[in-house]
Amino acid sequence: MNGEHLQVVHGDITRMEVDAVVNAANSGLLGGGGVDGAIHGAGGPAIMAACKAIRDKQGGCPTGEAVITTGGLLPAPYVIHAVGPVWHGGARDEDAQLASAYRNCIRLAAEHHLRTIAFPNISTGIYGFPRERAADIAIRAVREALATARGIEQVTFVCFDDENYKLYRERLS
Template sequence: MTGEHLQVVHGDITRMEVDAIVNAANNGLLGGGGVDGAIHGAGGPAIMNACRAIREAQGGCPTGEAVITTGGLLPAPYVIHAVGPVWKGGSQDEDALLASAYRNSVRLAGEQGLRTLAFPNISTGIYGFPRDRAVDIAIRAVRDALPKAPSLEQVTFVCFDDENYRLYRERLT
């Protein structure tokens, strides 16, 4: 379950009662499949409207970066949209880009003074990032970023599937 301020739960990130959930977003910020589609679906049109405004202002979100919007109808008041890399065999700086997506999410949460944050398993679905590798990167990146976000008291990794849950449990206990 824990490791400093880190914990893992098996469940649905759209139901998490935290200050912000992280969305595994795409560069266009216009929703998609997997967790991205679930968050947009559960959060209602306010999230899409906020994402459209960001697109108009800055043209989307680069891989490894993150932006924050309202949580709309979600229990969480904010959604941090983090863009992870598509796995291309490991030679396209995927590890660094994935770590950057996690670190930038923690940074944004800290800048907002948030206390609780929940992450999905970024890039491990349709983007094909190897799960065991992604878990190690996620935990290390969050731990590295936490000292610069002192308001954060709890970070939860929310695993929808059994394999990711098992991998996080092994590493956090």
């Protein structure tokens, strides 16, 4: 189940006691369904206020990029909002965009001297990214980013559903 600094757990990302949880955000940063809605709901209004401040400053967050805010009421003091791609059959550079989202999260975590980070399964819900492909990209991108990121001690992939949990468990064992 472990590989370098990587692990997988089956559970609820809003309950993770880590330095930062990653939100599978949309480019508008104004909340949504799935993981995004759960993080905003559990974290309270401070997260939305911070997202609105980012929107006012830079107009949102492009696909493949990430921004960091307070964790509000979450056990994690920070939320890194990563915008993954909507799946269009792979013809619109979705693989590279997804990898970029994961790498940018690791970069932000290192820049903020965070030691532990928890990821959801970015883009595999309503955005329709194939789960197996997304898991392979996520693990590869995180491993690549960790090679140059200093200070990060543990990366946890948090899977809410059984299918993703099995995929990550198999790939990290």
